[in-house]
Amino acid sequence: MSEPIIEPIERYGLSKRNRKRTLFSRIGVVGCGIEGSVIATTAALNGMEVVFLEPNEEKIVNAYSRIEEKLDKRIANWGLTQSEKKAIMARVKGTTMYDDFQGCDFVIEAIRYDNQTGERQVAQRKKVFQNLEQVLDTDAIIASNVSTVVVTELAAELSYQERCIGVHFMINTPGSQILEIVNGLHTSQETFNKVSQFARLINHEYVAVMESSGLVSVRLFLTQLNEACQILMEGIATVEDIDKVLMVGFGHNLGVFRTADNMGIEKIVKLLNNLYDEYGNIKYKPSPILLRMFRAKDYGVSTGRGFYTYDEKGNLVK
Template identity: 55%
Template sequence: MAEILVEPIEGYALSKDKKKGTTLFSKIGVIGCGKEGQSIARIAGWHGMEVVFLELSEENIERAISNIGKELDNRIENWGLTAGEKKAIMSRINGTLDYKDLADCDFVIEAIRSESNISFRSIEERKEVFRKVEEIVREDTIIATNSTTIIITELASEMKKPDRCISLHFFVASPEAKIIEVVKGLYTSEEVYNKVYTFVKLINRDVIPVEESAGLVSVRLYVTLLNEACQVLMEGIASLPDIDKTMNVGLGMRFGPFRTADIIGLNKISKWMDNLYEEFGNSKYKPSPMIKRLVRAKRLGKQTGEGFYKYNENGDIILE
């Protein structure tokens, strides 16, 4: 009788001696789940990634989950998303109060929301967030900020592995925009940059490579446009809706400068402009008196129901 050949099953399957394979960007961490964090979590969850976001309270977690759900409901009504697909996406998104739950993430993005305490968004506090993340995650985990006016090289300067740090910018005013600005800092390795490039492709976006600069491309151009729009309005050259319509219809902007400002939040825009003025010293970045007046009055845009425009409870503009 011929000898029966017996081959170990380990040759065909995973064994204890073999490292378990993992999918690149199978799990994403998000620090802060306000408007920016919710958009990042929803987009990543939509594309099959598991997401865990860190918040300061259970109330914030519940609010974020509710808002993501409402946004997906809008996709069901207007974009053809099914209820089953929504359920699958929501099952991938979970909130936590503990940094330790970020331990097995492949990519962690700091997205502390603009309505948070101002000091918590300072460069030193952001550095502390980065250090806490680094203590928990694996050595190959990428750590990023979604900030547009904070320089990633400065954020990474006190890290044990600064080469893993990078900056990217999701477009919250137009969350379905198919581009993301990506900034490689002084320390960022080519390997990390290429992995983030892959991440952007995985979520069906194109990379806009940007050299390290406060404001990147989008914010620097937008705030100067908004300041000029305010000046045109104050001079009585045209009405607020007609200025928006000129840019919207005439030049193809999805929203005009005032509508965009209300969506982003005037408090956030004002901080952007203050940071840019401090960085470059150019008066074109100083917030218009009109913007400052609205911020002082707590008329911050859609989030408060009134900014340049007034809004109803559904977020629709109230025509006067």
């Protein structure tokens, strides 16, 4: 009887050591709050391994809960099974160490806004970019989820500025599947092409946007919100009816006031002030209604009261 033929497993492409990873099979997210958890969930849903960074274990636990909550909503709407949820969660890893981003093709900075000021400090975000450059391969992409901050400024002190880029996920609009991609002054065409591919992999459309404060989406939304507040102040229609016109008449998912509550009034006031400082146009000056809500700390979903009232889970109270 002849001896059995023994062949190395590597020949069949089963060895992890010799298997070539595909682009974006592993990505990172710095900050897994409201924005970061949406990005992490979206990537994991589309088969990517995700490493997210938080400053402490408590925030890591909260981030896992936030991601699970998003998946549970899909299960409730028959868009996901429990076994699929388990597989998705297995692809997500929380960490407190930048070293765990080693091997990532793409890392997105999405640190939290300050609850009191509605700001994300530029200096803090620049430090994130510097920390990432120390641990990532030179061809890995470093991105920021930006809307008003200029990515060229964030990348100014890096050695490989050509791999830095801005992306903007419209996380406050349910079902939104469009990504604004923002080239910095030194961003290479290769980097843009790769991020365009990432958008397609997560089933998003994308638009190329010039580096500018507010991009397209934020400028359009905030001017619409200011005008809606003016209509409200004039007594022409109620909050509910203004949103109804936008939802039924224009196909908006939530309407301008519900979207504002989701974003947070404190963030909106800060964004408007930034745009007003940048462009000097009166249309970006925050409405008196928004300023009054900001001073009263009626920020929206996060505080339970904004243009609408919400329960502890963020559900609308009717």
